[in-house]
Amino acid sequence: MWPALVWKEWRECSIFAGLAFLALAQLLGEAMDLPLVRLVSLFSTGRGAEIPLLSGGREALFTWIMVLVAVIIGFQQTLWESWRQTTLFLLHRPAPRSQIYLCKLFAGGSLLLLVGAVPLLVFCLWAATPATHASPFYWSMSEPWCRSLASALACYLGAFYCGLRPARWIGSRLLPAITTGLLVMGLKYVPMPGLWAYFGLIVLAAGLVFLILEEARVREYP
Amino acid sequence: MSDTPANTDAIVTEHLSKAYGPKWVVRDLNLRVPTGSVYGFLGRNGAGKSTTIKMLTGMVPPDSGRSLLLGEDIATLTPDTRARVAYMAEGHPLYGWMSIGEMVRFTRAFHTAWDQTLVDQVLDHFELSRRQKCGRLSRGQQAQVSLALAMAPDPELLILDDPTLGLDTVVRRDFLEVLIQLIQSRGRTILFSSHILGDVERVATRIGVMVDGVLRVDCPTETFRESVRKVVAEFDGEPPEFPGCEGLVSWRRVGIQLELVVVNWTAPQQAVLESLEPRWIDVLELNLEDAFIEYTRGSRRSLPSFARENRHVAGARVEGMA
Numbered sequence: 001m002w003p004a005l006v007w008k009e010w011r012e013c014s015i016f017a018g019l020a021f022l023a024l025a026q027l028l029g030e031a032m033d034l035p036l037v038r039l040v041s042l043f044s045t046g047r048g049a050e051i052p053l054l055s056g057g058r059e060a061l062f063t064w065i066m067v068l069v070a071v072i073i074g075f076q077q078t079l080w081e082s083w084r085q086t087t088l089f090l091l092h093r094p095a096p097r098s099q100i101y102l103c104k105l106f107a108g109g110s111l112l113l114l115v116g117a118v119p120l121l122v123f124c125l126w127a128a129t130p131a132t133h134a135s136p137f138y139w140s141m142s143e144p145w146c147r148s149l150a151s152a153l154a155c156y157l158g159a160f161y162c163g164l165r166p167a168r169w170i171g172s173r174l175l176p177a178i179t180t181g182l183l184v185m186g187l188k189y190v191p192m193p194g195l196w197a198y199f200g201l202i203v204l205a206a207g208l209v210f211l212i213l214e215e216a217r218v219r220e221y222p
Numbered sequence: 223m224s225d226t227p228a229n230t231d232a233i234v235t236e237h238l239s240k241a242y243g244p245k246w247v248v249r250d251l252n253l254r255v256p257t258g259s260v261y262g263f264l265g266r267n268g269a270g271k272s273t274t275i276k277m278l279t280g281m282v283p284p285d286s287g288r289s290l291l292l293g294e295d296i297a298t299l300t301p302d303t304r305a306r307v308a309y310m311a312e313g314h315p316l317y318g319w320m321s322i323g324e325m326v327r328f329t330r331a332f333h334t335a336w337d338q339t340l341v342d343q344v345l346d347h348f349e350l351s352r353r354q355k356c357g358r359l360s361r362g363q364q365a366q367v368s369l370a371l372a373m374a375p376d377p378e379l380l381i382l383d384d385p386t387l388g389l390d391t392v393v394r395r396d397f398l399e400v401l402i403q404l405i406q407s408r409g410r411t412i413l414f415s416s417h418i419l420g421d422v423e424r425v426a427t428r429i430g431v432m433v434d435g436v437l438r439v440d441c442p443t444e445t446f447r448e449s450v451r452k453v454v455a456e457f458d459g460e461p462p463e464f465p466g467c468e469g470l471v472s473w474r475r476v477g478i479q480l481e482l483v484v485v486n487w488t489a490p491q492q493a494v495l496e497s498l499e500p501r502w503i504d505v506l507e508l509n510l511e512d513a514f515i516e517y518t519r520g521s522r523r524s525l526p527s528f529a530r531e532n533r534h535v536a537g538a539r540v541e542g543m544a
Contacts, residue, residue, distance in 0.1 A: 092281075221276070
């Protein structure tokens with residue numbers, strides 16, 4: 001049953017995930033001088049004008065695209081299902097509610113990683129290949145980008161929790177997402193050893209997963 | 223009523239209550255649906271039917287009380303037991319982007335028992351192509367797909383929340399005929415809510431009527447229909463004020479006539495009315511729809527409750543005023 005549910009979630013999120021993938025492919029393809037579409041570049045003027053992975057602007061845009069798609073997927077998996085009333089259909093399937101939600105989280109999280117990690121990996125492999133550009137490459141240069149991926153995952157969980165949690169008005173509904181966003185920004189941009197940042201993100205993610213499962217257990221589906 | 227649930231009850235609720243803010247939506251509901259029965263769950267809009275059904279399926283947790291489905295507490299319902307319970311939510315929610323074939327495959331993935339032949343038979347009967355997108359189906363077709371999906375795991379209990387809501391007369395009739403066939407061939411328990419009394423009369427063996435969150439009626443359909451009487455008395459001039467009697471649901475003046483709606487019209491009530499010296503008295507039988515309307519539109523605070531008949535005693539019994 002889990003493959004069917006994961007497939008359903010992937011299929012439902014595929015439009016936004018696909019758009020984000022194309023945007024990232026364009027962004028990183030441009031840095032490799034292999035863009036999907038030749039546009040006026042925001043960050044460089046051609047091959048060799050930029051040291052791969054060290055362009056702060058490109059990394060920031062990568063982060064924002066990832067966070068945006070993470071938030072959209074998080075809300076889509078919860079609010080959209082609830083608006084269509086298909087939650088009633090889904091939750092009556094003979095499976096524990098916690099497992100259904102864990103499966104949704106797995107599907108959303110894996111899709112997000114796929115969207116971000118595949119273009120990033122290609123970019124890193126290109127940058128690691130000799131004779132592709134005239135600048136040094138160390139795998140540690142990709143660390144801020146990996147932190148962006150982890151941050152996007154935490155934002156996804158925050159948005160998922162927001163969509164699941166009923167609230168009287170939009171301000172209180174968005175409270176968990178705003179709090180998560182602020183914490184993620186702190187862990188992403190405040191200078192600290194990478195290990196601490198990842199530890200913080202893991203703790204945040206674990207807390208959010210716990211809250212999501214608890215909310216899924218006790219909430220009403222009127 | 224016994225305090226311990228009988229093994230023959232597919233659904234049991236004990237003091238089930240739910241409030242939203244200060245308003246009780248369902249209050250102290252003690253419901254028993256015998257295995258093998260078709261239970262019509264009636265009530266006006268906002269009476270608490272859908273909330274009760276959502277509490278029965280675990281979608282809404284009760285504030286107090288508990289409910290048992292097939293002998294298992296809904297709060298701790300195992301997936302195995304849930305697989306034996308089919309639930310058709312109001313509006314028949316399906317994934318609009320899936321085709322009917324995809325919807326069937328998706329649902330089948332969750333069940334170990336799955337009667338694909340039955341699904342095919344139902345879909346063929348309704349002339350539904352597996353390639354049609356669920357989002358493009360009419361409301362009636364969505365109901366038909368939902369019915370096929372609900373029946374395929376061979377459930378012992380079906381809970382249907384207003385399954386014929388929004389369907390036209392022909393589709394509704396066809397849907398119910400298939401439903402009846404499926405019930406008769408499999409002998410399953412069904413609880414369904416509906417606003418359409420004709421549907422209930424056609425299918426249900428027992429009915430429950432909710433009024434303002436309280437279960438006022440729980441008896442065989444025929445018993446309810448036969449118990450509610452409309453009594454018309456004509457006077458020479460303006461009818462006098464009716465003093466009240468046991469089982470009185472409502473009374474009103476219509477010109478020179480006095481109209482009463484009474485549960486269990488017997489000699490004592492007849493005597494009260496005769497004491498007003500009418501020219502004549504006529505006692506009218508009502509069909510289920512009229513009985514339901516007269517019963518539920520009366521002064522709500524003074525509604526008489528139907529006592530549930532003791533199932534251990536042969537023959538149903540319906541009492542008047544609570």
